[in-house]
Amino acid sequence: MNITVRHKLAKRLIEAGGEALSGQQLADEFGISRTAVWKHIKDLEDQGYEIESIKKRGYILKSIPDTLEPTAIQTLLKTKRIGQVMKYIESCPSTQIIAHKLAQEGTADGTVVLTETQTAGRGRLARKWDSAPQKGIWMSIILRPDVVPQKAPQFTLVAAVAVVRAIEEVTGLKPEIKWPNDILINGKKCTGILTELQSDADGIQALIIGIGLNANQEVEDFSPEIQEIASSLKMASGKEVNRQELVRALLFHIEQFTNIYIEQGFAIIKLMWESYSSTIGQPIRARMAKETLVGIAEGITDDGVLQLRTADGKLHGIYSADIEMQN
Numbered sequence: 001m002n003i004t005v006r007h008k009l010a011k012r013l014i015e016a017g018g019e020a021l022s023g024q025q026l027a028d029e030f031g032i033s034r035t036a037v038w039k040h041i042k043d044l045e046d047q048g049y050e051i052e053s054i055k056k057r058g059y060i061l062k063s064i065p066d067t068l069e070p071t072a073i074q075t076l077l078k079t080k081r082i083g084q085v086m087k088y089i090e091s092c093p094s095t096q097i098i099a100h101k102l103a104q105e106g107t108a109d110g111t112v113v114l115t116e117t118q119t120a121g122r123g124r125l126a127r128k129w130d131s132a133p134q135k136g137i138w139m140s141i142i143l144r145p146d147v148v149p150q151k152a153p154q155f156t157l158v159a160a161v162a163v164v165r166a167i168e169e170v171t172g173l174k175p176e177i178k179w180p181n182d183i184l185i186n187g188k189k190c191t192g193i194l195t196e197l198q199s200d201a202d203g204i205q206a207l208i209i210g211i212g213l214n215a216n217q218e219v220e221d222f223s224p225e226i227q228e229i230a231s232s233l234k235m236a237s238g239k240e241v242n243r244q245e246l247v248r249a250l251l252f253h254i255e256q257f258t259n260i261y262i263e264q265g266f267a268i269i270k271l272m273w274e275s276y277s278s279t280i281g282q283p284i285r286a287r288m289a290k291e292t293l294v295g296i297a298e299g300i301t302d303d304g305v306l307q308l309r310t311a312d313g314k315l316h317g318i319y320s321a322d323i324e325m326q327n
């Protein structure tokens with residue numbers, strides 16, 4: 001089956017806004033037979049689209065499935081690169097594992113891996129990532145930027161800014177970024193970002209940006225140990241979020257901000273990151289493996305290193321720490 005015709009058909013049905021489209025009209029538009037139209041309609045139904053077929057009038061779209069399956073996402077997607085290739089799996093251990101494998105096999109820049117649930121979702125430093133079925137966005141994006149491996153951490157910051165913009169746009173909520181890369185709403189974590197790298201002597205082969213975004217969980221959907229610290233967009237806004245719309249907005253903004261970063265450098269991204277940050281300008285306590293420092297978070301360097309000024313006036317570069325706000 002030709003996937004592009006199916007996408008076009010889905011888009012056409014969505015745009016018809018509940019009006020019937022006849023099989024003949026669709027066949028003429030797409031240059032295929034009426035039987036082929038009917039087969040595509042059956043495929044869409046198999047994917048969970050509810051389509052009424054009325055004799056002599058045609059097909060009416062009644063509802064689209066609440067899944068992250070590519071037809072539903074790509075139909076109204078506004079990107080040029082990111083998400084043009086998509087891999088969807090109903091359940092998997094981790095989208096990062098699949099993305100690494102696809103990257104090694106040479107998949108295109110901008111390939112996206114999406115799933116409904118992860119059985120071994122991972123955070124940074126081998127931490128676990130809670131990925132409740134059909135409640136969130138569990139996604140990995142493969143990028144192949146022409147930059148030196150030292151610049152990889154900046155992509156995490158680019159992604160964080162893009163996630164904040166997407167959440168603002170779709171929900172009206174005002175998330176904040178907590179250094180290094182937690183996205184918080186009302187002080188609770190609603191998104192985590194994990195950037196991994198495949199590189200060799202020639203430079204970056206692939207960057208795998210993993211995004212875990214809590215969309216429609218209720219508190220009991222989180223495992224007990226994170227119920228106090230985690231939140232979802234639905235918990236914060238009181239409204240169910242359309243996950244498909246959110247994925248489209250995420251991919252759109254990630255494409256926009258990676259373009260800005262590659263064409264204009266890091267300065268604009270850094271300013272935006274700092275403006276969204278709940279850490280910068282604040283008194284904080286930074287717990288590191290060997291010491292704890294208290295001071296004012298002044299900003300980040302171009303490598304994403306946190307600049308902390310202690311009471312004795314010294315400026316410290318913090319590479320890895322747990323941050324607590326002091327007020």
Ligand code: BTX
Pocket residue numbers: 093094095096118120121122123124125127128129130131137138139140182189190191192193194210211212213214226229230231
């Ligand atoms: P992180 O190390 O900053 O955060 C992990 C910590 O966050 C955990 O130790 C736990 O305390 C808390 N946590 C776990 N799950 C959740 C959750 N759903 N909501 C809020 N807090 C939670 C952040 O790591 C990076 C996470 C990336 C996840 C994506 S999902 C798609 C891709 N595949 C994959 O396996 N990981 C990435």
